[in-house]
Amino acid sequence: MTWERFGYLCRKAAVTCGEREVVSDCLARIEQEAVCGLYGAEMATNSWPRRILDKIGALANREAAVAALTLYGRLKLTRPADELMKFKGITSYLLAIALVYFVVVAIYQLKVAPTFVNAFTNLEVQVPALLVYYRDYWGWLVALVAAVLMAALLVGHRLQQMFQFQAGIEQSPVFKYLLFSNTRVSYLRLIELLQAPLHMYGGPAPGDTAIARHLLAIKTTPMDLATEIEALIAGELRQLLECGQAQMKALTVIVAGLLAASVFIFLFSAYAPLFMLGDAV
Structure with missing residues (x-):
């Protein structure tokens, strides 16, 4: 209910702030x-x-501050809880699958593979190349899966923070280097829209952007500025959600592909020795 509290503060401060009262003191x-x-x-x-x-x-x-409070008080802003649950569900799924994979790989590598190698050695049979490869390089394969999974989890966590409207996200390395370009652009537009009433009444200007020009043009017409800002924010939230979902789907496909390839190598290296041992016996 962060935005609900924000809206209440803006509405009440806009109408109850005394003429000689400092706006910041009124809000406090x-x-x-x-x-x-x-x-x-x-x-x-x-x-x-x-x-x-x-x-x-x-x-x-002071008059500009009260005007900004009045405009913010007319906006209907909410935190999209459904979108947060979607990203939490995807990240939880990836984490569960990866944990199962890591446990199975660890058991195989620490318990099963050494048994096979000793059996081949005792029977004086050449150890299968794939088993040797898996024994020597399994750490690299697990590290690759873990790195991609960690990237997916970091992206999912950062997307959750975006829909929680945490400030400063745009400065993080995950935002700069792991998020898709369209996701970054959509989020920056959303933040500009959220600050639009502030910018229009004396706050630091974002520059000559399409959003700034559009809202300044609306301000000179009889159109309701709050309605237009609210509509733009709602549209940008949908765009950000679509971009975020597309990125999480892409990362899920990559993780699933790596897991599938790793499981195939794992199963082949696990069962091939059984047949070879049967032939040797």
Whole structure:
């Protein structure tokens, strides 16, 4: 309920802030009221709602700050819980599959493979090449699977944080190097839209972007600015979800392919010696 609390603070501050009261003090006063808890828990310091409120409170122009609060108070913003559950489900699935794989590989490598090698040695039969390969290089194969899986889990976790509106994500290495380009672009557009009312009333401008030009043009018309910002945010959230799901599907396919190839090598190296031992006996 982070955005619900944010909206309540904006709506109440916009109409109750005294003429001589500092906006930041007004927001702090309202947030200390017990009734504020009805709209959700306290906002995390690293969340975008908290950061936006801090920026509004820091505006030098009091009238501009109240105008920004009024516009934010009219927006219907919510955290998309369904999207969070989807990404949690995918990452949990990948983690469960990988854990089973690592356990099976460890048992085979530590218990089964040495038994086969000793049996071939005792029978003076040449050890199968695939068994030798698997025995000598299994660590590299497991490391490759683990690296891809770790990348998928990091991406999934970062996508969850995006839909929780945590601030500063765009500075992380995962965002810069592991997320697809369209996912990064969509998220940056979403953050620009969330800060649009702040930018329009004295906050630091994002530059000459298509979104900024569009909203400034709307501001000069009778169109309702809050409605348009809300519609743009909803559309960008859908776009970000589609991009995130596409990336997670791609990573899932890669992980599944590596696991399938590894399991094939594992099974072949496990059962081929059985037949060869039967022939030797």
